[in-house]
Amino acid sequence: MIFAVTKLQSLVYFATPEHECSYLEGRLATTVFVDPTVEIDFETYSRLSLNGFRRSGNHYYKPKCEACSACIPVRIPVAHFRLSKSQKRIVSRNKDLRVNIRKAEYNPRHFALYEHYINSKHADGDMYPPSLSQFENFLLEARPETEFVEFLAGEELLAVAVIDHTADGLSAIYTFYDSRHARRSLGVFAVLWQIAYANERNVPYLYLGYWIRGCQKMSYKTNYRPLEMLVHGRWLGIG
Structure with missing residues (x-):
């Protein structure tokens, strides 16, 4: 385009x-x-x-x-992505999950999970303590193209990935999940699902936001290869 x-x-x-x-x-x-x-x-x-x-x-x-x-902004060229051995295990571990896609609207189950996630994973960050107004301003003031992707085990809500559709791909806005299911690696699985979803929709990229050298919380993004980084106005591939 x-x-x-x-x-x-x-x-x-x-x-x-x-x-x-x-x-x-x-x-x-x-x-x-x-x-x-x-x-x-x-x-x-x-x-x-x-x-x-x-x-x-x-x-x-x-x-x-x-x-x-x-x-540094990063994105995954989804058609060229290949699962690592550990990522294959994570996909297998979560093959029982059911996926449901919703519009961006208030759902008390979403907020309860978001609250749990911030309290358990980010109590040392800017988003703590979580509040309903914060949740609404951050995730519910959305675009027409925004989707809330639910990952469920039976009727239990385990994770939600918030994504935007763009002309050349998907943008991963935020993912929150139940930290009590650590073995499932739900954060990783949510990214892997989004890669597959972008491929299914025949769009080339999944935008992951910023990678920051020296920031542990952002280091996971280089686990998805190949990866492209925006450097001096040009998207350059690594690995």
């Missing part, structure tokens, strides 16, 4: 003051946001994703730090 570059050039962008980096200790960060009063259509959103922007609720942003370029 050919995008209208002029649409991005005509957008208004705002930069935050420097603030403490959420990922690297001792670093200061600056974030650029698209004017939140502007309605972002499907084509413009797709182009923003292609240029390294991410979405959080109705906000479209990317890091733009003067003294640091550690946040």
